[in-house]
Amino acid sequence: MDQDLVVRVQAGDQRAFETLATADYARLQRLAYSVLADPASAEDATQQALLDIWRKVRRLRDPAKYEAWSYRLLVRACYAEARRQSKWMTRVDLASADELRAVDAYGVVADRDQLERGFQRLSMDHRVVIVLRFLLGMSPEDLAATLAIPRWTVYKRLQAATRAMRAALDADARSVAVVAGKQEALR
Amino acid sequence: MNDEQLQPLLEAWLRKRETPRPKVQAGVARVMANVPRTRQQRRWWPRPAIRPTTRTSTATDTAENRLRPIPARNGHAPTLLWRTQTMFSPVNAIAAGAIIFVLGGVYLIAQPFDQQRQGVPGAETTDLAEPVPFTAVFGSGSGQGTPATCEQIDGVNHCLDSRPSMVITEASDPRLSGTLTASISSVQYPDHPAFVTVTYRIYNADGTWQGAGTTTRTHGEANPPLTVLLVGERAYEGLYAWMDATDWDVASGVIFPDPPPEPTDLAPAG
Numbered sequence: 001m002d003q004d005l006v007v008r009v010q011a012g013d014q015r016a017f018e019t020l021a022t023a024d025y026a027r028l029q030r031l032a033y034s035v036l037a038d039p040a041s042a043e044d045a046t047q048q049a050l051l052d053i054w055r056k057v058r059r060l061r062d063p064a065k066y067e068a069w070s071y072r073l074l075v076r077a078c079y080a081e082a083r084r085q086s087k088w089m090t091r092v093d094l095a096s097a098d099e100l101r102a103v104d105a106y107g108v109v110a111d112r113d114q115l116e117r118g119f120q121r122l123s124m125d126h127r128v129v130i131v132l133r134f135l136l137g138m139s140p141e142d143l144a145a146t147l148a149i150p151r152w153t154v155y156k157r158l159q160a161a162t163r164a165m166r167a168a169l170d171a172d173a174r175s176v177a178v179v180a181g182k183q184e185a186l187r
Numbered sequence: 188m189n190d191e192q193l194q195p196l197l198e199a200w201l202r203k204r205e206t207p208r209p210k211v212q213a214g215v216a217r218v219m220a221n222v223p224r225t226r227q228q229r230r231w232w233p234r235p236a237i238r239p240t241t242r243t244s245t246a247t248d249t250a251e252n253r254l255r256p257i258p259a260r261n262g263h264a265p266t267l268l269w270r271t272q273t274m275f276s277p278v279n280a281i282a283a284g285a286i287i288f289v290l291g292g293v294y295l296i297a298q299p300f301d302q303q304r305q306g307v308p309g310a311e312t313t314d315l316a317e318p319v320p321f322t323a324v325f326g327s328g329s330g331q332g333t334p335a336t337c338e339q340i341d342g343v344n345h346c347l348d349s350r351p352s353m354v355i356t357e358a359s360d361p362r363l364s365g366t367l368t369a370s371i372s373s374v375q376y377p378d379h380p381a382f383v384t385v386t387y388r389i390y391n392a393d394g395t396w397q398g399a400g401t402t403t404r405t406h407g408e409a410n411p412p413l414t415v416l417l418v419g420e421r422a423y424e425g426l427y428a429w430m431d432a433t434d435w436d437v438a439s440g441v442i443f444p445d446p447p448p449e450p451t452d453l454a455p456a457g
Contacts, residue, residue, distance in 0.1 A: 014222055021215045029209040039207040043214060050218045051225060058230045115200045134194065135201040166193055 006063040009054070021050045028074050034131045035078045037120060038085075045081040049074040068146050071136075075128055075147060082124050118168030126161035133158060191263065321428070322439045323363050326356035337375075344375040355389065360442060362423060365391030373404070380405045387415050387430070394421035396428055416447065 335348030400415035
């Protein structure tokens with residue numbers, strides 16, 4: 001990230017901000033979508049985060065930390081977007097019979113779908129730490145700094161999130177085994 | 188499935204997860220449409236110019252002193268939970284010391300003028316080299332004094348007696364509190380005032396005052412005023428109390444830090 005660009009934005013240069021927003025949009029949108037799992041909400045959160053960046057950029061003391069700081073604003077925007085669209089909770093898909101029909105002939109469900117379902121069952125707190133930790137590769141220290149929460153809280157959230165993901169995968173695996181057993185019996 | 192199996196699975200899934208193509212131009216255009224009417228917030232105090240941007244390293248913050256996770260024998264990746272660097276900062280310590288020093292100095296200097304002679308809090312109190320006036324009241328005697336013993340020589344009585352010990356009930360200066368004894372020697376001429384010398388001794392736990400005064404006393408009359416110079420001993424070494432005893436029961440005077448001046452040597456006239 002060009003720090004001079006950030007300094008110019010701090011000075012109120014709108015053209016510099018447009019350059020910065022264009023360069024950052026895809027990065028922020030990908031993170032927002034990873035957390036919210038909804039394209040429209042991710043777009044809204046990204047645009048809101050960029051507007052927050054413009055409004056608060058003068059309070060950024062060290063331009064070198066712009067990237068982590070922008071993630072913090074984006075995560076806040078994601079929280080706000082999730083609260084605004086309370087229906088995101090209704091998108092949580094439980095393992096339904098229709099999904100179980102997707103079991104292939106060998107009784108194996110793709111890991112990708114299991115992970116998607118497990119991830120959608122997570123709370124926003126847990127989604128955020130999972131995405132920042134495993135998508136962006138942030139260390140727990142960087143996570144704590146980005147989210148402005150104690151490091152111990154980061155560890156607790158990470159532990160709870162991975163436990164929930166593991167439980168979801170194990171539950172799916174058991175369901176698949178049961179359905180596969182029933183299908184075998186029907187034959 | 189354990190954490191070691193789950194973590195690479197999560198990383199691979201998140202990185203390969205299909206993300207909708209971002210509408211960069213449209214999104215940026217929407218943002219920029221709102222920028223002109225969005226006011227930038229001012230920065231907070233203090234300004235970044237006076238804040239350190241890099242962490243100050245300390246003497247103990249060296250590579251060999253940092254904690255390192257101990258490699259696990261079972262192949263698990265250990266997680267380092269606690270801080271690996273010292274919290275001590277010489278800069279912060281010096282700044283805190285300077286603040287305490289300045290605040291303490293201001294507090295000491297800011298004493299009201301009328302309280303400064305009574306000593307400044309935190310400062311060692313020293314005896315002022317100035318005379319200190321005092322008053323004292325002698326209480327009732329305890330015990331019995333020595334009966335007067337007299338010897339007549341050439342028609343003149345030489346007597347010696349002592350008063351019972353008296354407790355000094357009120358003393359404006361604690362150095363003159365304690366117990367007082369008085370011994371009286373007198374030379375009594377028939378049909379003339381007696382020549383009387385009274386020796387006072389005041390003692391307490393810290394020290395002793397001793398001294399004698401001379402006066403005359405007419406038989407049948409009240410005790411005349413008596414002036415005594417008491418010399419301090421032990422804790423009161425080097426102090427002199429000039430004491431004027433009224434009726435020998437109430438006294439007032441001054442404690443001097445120096446001895447009285449020597450009498451002037453009067454050369455014989457002529």
